[in-house]
Amino acid sequence: MAETATPAETAKRANPETLRAARRSPASHLAPTFESGSVAGTVTLKEIPFQTMVGIRVERDSDAGARLASVTDGLPAACGEVSGSGRATTLWLGPEEFLVIAPESAHDSLGGDLIRALVEALGDDPGQVVDLSANRTTFELSGIRARDVLEKGCSLDLHPRAFRAGTALATEIGNIPAMLLKTGEESFRIFPRASFADFLGRWLLDGMREFASPEVP
Amino acid sequence: MLLISCPNCGPRDETEFHYGGQAHVAYPENPDALTDRQWAEYLFYRDNTKGAFAERWVHSTGCRQWFNMLRDTVSYDIQAIYKMGEPRPDMERAVVNTTAATTPEGATK
Numbered sequence A: 001m002a003e004t005a006t007p008a009e010t011a012k013r014a015n016p017e018t019l020r021a022a023r024r025s026p027a028s029h030l031a032p033t034f035e036s037g038s039v040a041g042t043v044t045l046k047e048i049p050f051q052t053m054v055g056i057r058v059e060r061d062s063d064a065g066a067r068l069a070s071v072t073d074g075l076p077a078a079c080g081e082v083s084g085s086g087r088a089t090t091l092w093l094g095p096e097e098f099l100v101i102a103p104e105s106a107h108d109s110l111g112g113d114l115i116r117a118l119v120e121a122l123g124d125d126p127g128q129v130v131d132l133s134a135n136r137t138t139f140e141l142s143g144i145r146a147r148d149v150l151e152k153g154c155s156l157d158l159h160p161r162a163f164r165a166g167t168a169l170a171t172e173i174g175n176i177p178a179m180l181l182k183t184g185e186e187s188f189r190i191f192p193r194a195s196f197a198d199f200l201g202r203w204l205l206d207g208m209r210e211f212a213s214p215e216v217p
Numbered sequence B: 001m002l003l004i005s006c007p008n009c010g011p012r013d014e015t016e017f018h019y020g021g022q023a024h025v026a027y028p029e030n031p032d033a034l035t036d037r038q039w040a041e042y043l044f045y046r047d048n049t050k051g052a053f054a055e056r057w058v059h060s061t062g063c064r065q066w067f068n069m070l071r072d073t074v075s076y077d078i079q080a081i082y083k084m085g086e087p088r089p090d091m092e093r094a095v096v097n098t099t100a101a102t103t104p105e106g107a108t109k
């Protein structure tokens, strides 16, 4: 077939820079809108594209769980918990299910070794290590009004006394399922599936719009 | 909107969950031995309880785990939430329906 890649093309594609240039993130078409819709000092929205994400399913207390935890710097024990350090952040998805999030450069196709290290840590034991980098994108919503924007579409208690920085929950935002990670007092990262990125991006922009106008006394 | 307390995640909106029908419907010990009618009853016949009803739920947008719930079908009052595999809790208000809910029709007829 004409579409079949020749070895030369495959080699060209495997080059990290060529690969990077060819990628298009799920909300890349919204980047200018995110920029114009952001209100400096009040609430800003941007996409952090192409983060490395790896799904892990393993019994946390097993030997394989311990080996995986040594790669990720711990596996969270309960709902809401986040573990990890500089290399990767690990979110709790379920009692035996975790999501590892790392910078783009950690991906094996770009010279990193995170996925290989995790696959090796699991070995032949029961469980899963799956590259989910293309499954979700990352939105960063921050500013003093970030919580107000989220509260328009999320029924979790987002008050700081209940939802602390360093906590992540799987929930619904704007009626679509998404992971919500609170990274700081006024900053959140939202992980929607790629196919929902356009919808959620526009939903958040709509929620941000009122803060661009002067407050009505 | 029901507020359902997931055993893993705590109280969440009903929209995060999906319903899984009647709980404690045991798979027949020997399906080959069942008549077509008994098999159909095992597959499709469920109690239509007025009052406390044991049912399965899954926290689909959260931890994606299944659990059991004892819910009053009249008042929607959630009387108990318990793990898959655990027996139906013996609640005073629920006593009347205990036999009906734990014995699937197909297994006895």
Ligand SMILES: [Zn+2]
Binding pocket: B006, B007, B008, B009, B010, B059, B062, B063, B064, B065
């Ligand atoms: Zn849950």
